[in-house]
Amino acid sequence: MYEGAVxxxxxxxxxxxxxxxxSAQRIAFHLLQADxxxxxxxxxxxxxxxxxxxFCEVCFNVSEAERCRICSDDRRDRTAICVVEEPKxxxxxxxxxxFRGRYHVLxxxxxxxxxxxxxxxKVRELLTRLADGTVTExxxxxxxxxxxxxxxxxxxxMLRDVGVQRVTRLASGLPVGGDLEYADEVTxxxxxxxxxxxxx
Amino acid sequence: MHVRHLSVADFRSYTSAELPLEPGVTxxxxxxxxxxxxxxxxxxxxxxLSSHRVATDAPLVRAGAERAVVRGAVMQDGxxxxxxxxxxxxxxxxxxxxxxxxxxxxxxxxxxxxxxAPEDLALVKGDPGERRRFLDDLLVARQPRWAGxxxxxxRIVKQRSALLKSAQxxxxxxxxxxxxxxxxxALDPASEAASALHTLxxxxxxxxxxxxxxxxxxxxxxxxxxxxxxxAYDEVSNGQSDARVSYxxxxxxxxAARLAAGEVPEIPELHEEILASLAAVRDQEVERGxxxxxxxxxxxxxxxxxLPAKGYxxxxxxxxxxxxxxxxxxxxxxxxxxxxxxxxxxDVFAELDVGRRERLAAMVGDAEQVLVTAAVPExxxxxxxxxxxxxxxxxxxxxxxxxx
Numbered sequence: 001m002y003e004g005a006v007x008x009x010x011x012x013x014x015x016x017x018x019x020x021x022x023s024a025q026r027i028a029f030h031l032l033q034a035d036x037x038x039x040x041x042x043x044x045x046x047x048x049x050x051x052x053x054x055f056c057e058v059c060f061n062v063s064e065a066e067r068c069r070i071c072s073d074d075r076r077d078r079t080a081i082c083v084v085e086e087p088k089x090x091x092x093x094x095x096x097x098x099f100r101g102r103y104h105v106l107x108x109x110x111x112x113x114x115x116x117x118x119x120x121x122k123v124r125e126l127l128t129r130l131a132d133g134t135v136t137e138x139x140x141x142x143x144x145x146x147x148x149x150x151x152x153x154x155x156x157x158m159l160r161d162v163g164v165q166r167v168t169r170l171a172s173g174l175p176v177g178g179d180l181e182y183a184d185e186v187t188x189x190x191x192x193x194x195x196x197x198x199x200x
Numbered sequence: 201m202h203v204r205h206l207s208v209a210d211f212r213s214y215t216s217a218e219l220p221l222e223p224g225v226t227x228x229x230x231x232x233x234x235x236x237x238x239x240x241x242x243x244x245x246x247x248x249l250s251s252h253r254v255a256t257d258a259p260l261v262r263a264g265a266e267r268a269v270v271r272g273a274v275m276q277d278g279x280x281x282x283x284x285x286x287x288x289x290x291x292x293x294x295x296x297x298x299x300x301x302x303x304x305x306x307x308x309x310x311x312x313x314x315x316x317a318p319e320d321l322a323l324v325k326g327d328p329g330e331r332r333r334f335l336d337d338l339l340v341a342r343q344p345r346w347a348g349x350x351x352x353x354x355r356i357v358k359q360r361s362a363l364l365k366s367a368q369x370x371x372x373x374x375x376x377x378x379x380x381x382x383x384x385x386a387l388d389p390a391s392e393a394a395s396a397l398h399t400l401x402x403x404x405x406x407x408x409x410x411x412x413x414x415x416x417x418x419x420x421x422x423x424x425x426x427x428x429x430x431x432a433y434d435e436v437s438n439g440q441s442d443a444r445v446s447y448x449x450x451x452x453x454x455x456a457a458r459l460a461a462g463e464v465p466e467i468p469e470l471h472e473e474i475l476a477s478l479a480a481v482r483d484q485e486v487e488r489g490x491x492x493x494x495x496x497x498x499x500x501x502x503x504x505x506x507l508p509a510k511g512y513x514x515x516x517x518x519x520x521x522x523x524x525x526x527x528x529x530x531x532x533x534x535x536x537x538x539x540x541x542x543x544x545x546x547d548v549f550a551e552l553d554v555g556r557r558e559r560l561a562a563m564v565g566d567a568e569q570v571l572v573t574a575a576v577p578e579x580x581x582x583x584x585x586x587x588x589x590x591x592x593x594x595x596x597x598x599x600x601x602x603x604x
Contacts, residue, residue, distance in 0.1 A: 007546075026233060110399060110402070111359065111363075112359050112360070112362035112363035112365075112366055112399075112403075113358055113362045117363075117366075117396070117399060118399060120399075121572075125231075146352060146359065146406065147359070147366060149400050149406070150359070150399075153402050153406075154398070154399060154402050155568060157398070157402075158398075184303075186308075186347070186348055
């Protein structure tokens, strides 16, 4: 145990995801030795992020304004919505530059073990966005694990009931640039199921 | 296949131990509590990623150590593969195959063992869980991909049970008449119930999807295993009994009867059956907050003629059954894969009468590699004479033939 402030810092750091007691200690001592201006910047960044960042009122992505940059960008396609679990998934898809529509961040996936049901996700808000009929395609991009798949099939039932024209799910399969032999059986099995006709 | 070398570090009572092995029979002798079983347990862990003695990994790591390491050199078709596992309780294990790190699951199949242990009596006398585990372990030994399916199925059952528990207040009939507490936000019970039902349907679909392929695999396995079991039972008990296995399903009655009769419907049909059976027990599931239908509620009925083994078989008959199941597993893997799994007989001879001892020894003597542990060498039938190692308080030494 260290004295007062140092121990407080270690404790706080240790509560962050992916940081164990040893790492927390290392970071704490790094900060102690660092230039005061650097530490000041970090502290400022921390307080700013809580003060300024909030969630977009339309898609629930992180945002600094009422609407995030993507939702307030008129060049983005209004007819397609891509549904993801977390804001970091938006960033991942944005990096591809493949998708020109808008997003909807659910804030998680259905997982009864963790006490998360559809009512804890932004599902109702998604249905509201779809009400005026502008959106013709919903792309479900939840994680390809059990909880993500359960969420996807829940959404597809709901969306079918409200009559969205096209509900699609991201494909699962082999990683590009990878070797077939390194794929696990489940992935390879999915890739087989989702195989495509080659254009002649 | 056989194991050419086994080494352990910080495993159970061992700081470290090296055990050079050869094809044929190797016997580990030593007083109780010296660490014989620990060595074969390590071998079993390499093959199945679990211990036959404990459900958690913590007891496997030597007291005071952070992690245990088990390494085996496995010879198959003249090629040697190094399999290594690092066991850290509470964290994911780390695995290496050859020199390269792999996911622990990828190690499955590199080493196959069939392990006989005193605990096997529980296969006959114990809970259904013991028999399900026997089947599923054998499935994985036969085709490692079932490890993933099994894991996914367990997760689905957990999720679905959690949902049933949490949705109880909205779904159960008793709750519907309960009035909301004054001051509490008045939920619309009808819509809450509808939404809970809606999500239950999703988990039903997941359970039926994965559950049907697991069920199908088990049924086929049992069908293949049956003849081997009947033969092994008769040989080990030296008689003509009618030892049978049949599947006891939690599905609705008509289907359960068909499965018990040995029918193996195709996956799509099982899928439909699971869904229909789930619908039939919905009210009960909601009342009890438990998942009542699916492979996790099934059992295997072991019977001698018309009588179930559990509750009717004598001690000796129960042992014959337990040995019969393991021997059948060995024969099945041998025939299936065209290669002998490593046979491990952990302290079983002490449990058996002389007749069963001799006959068991005769039946396993031709396996490519057999590992035997015994407290006293006299327990081991002469038919299984081979190299002997003496195990004393966590150290292993070869016994030269004439002073054994």
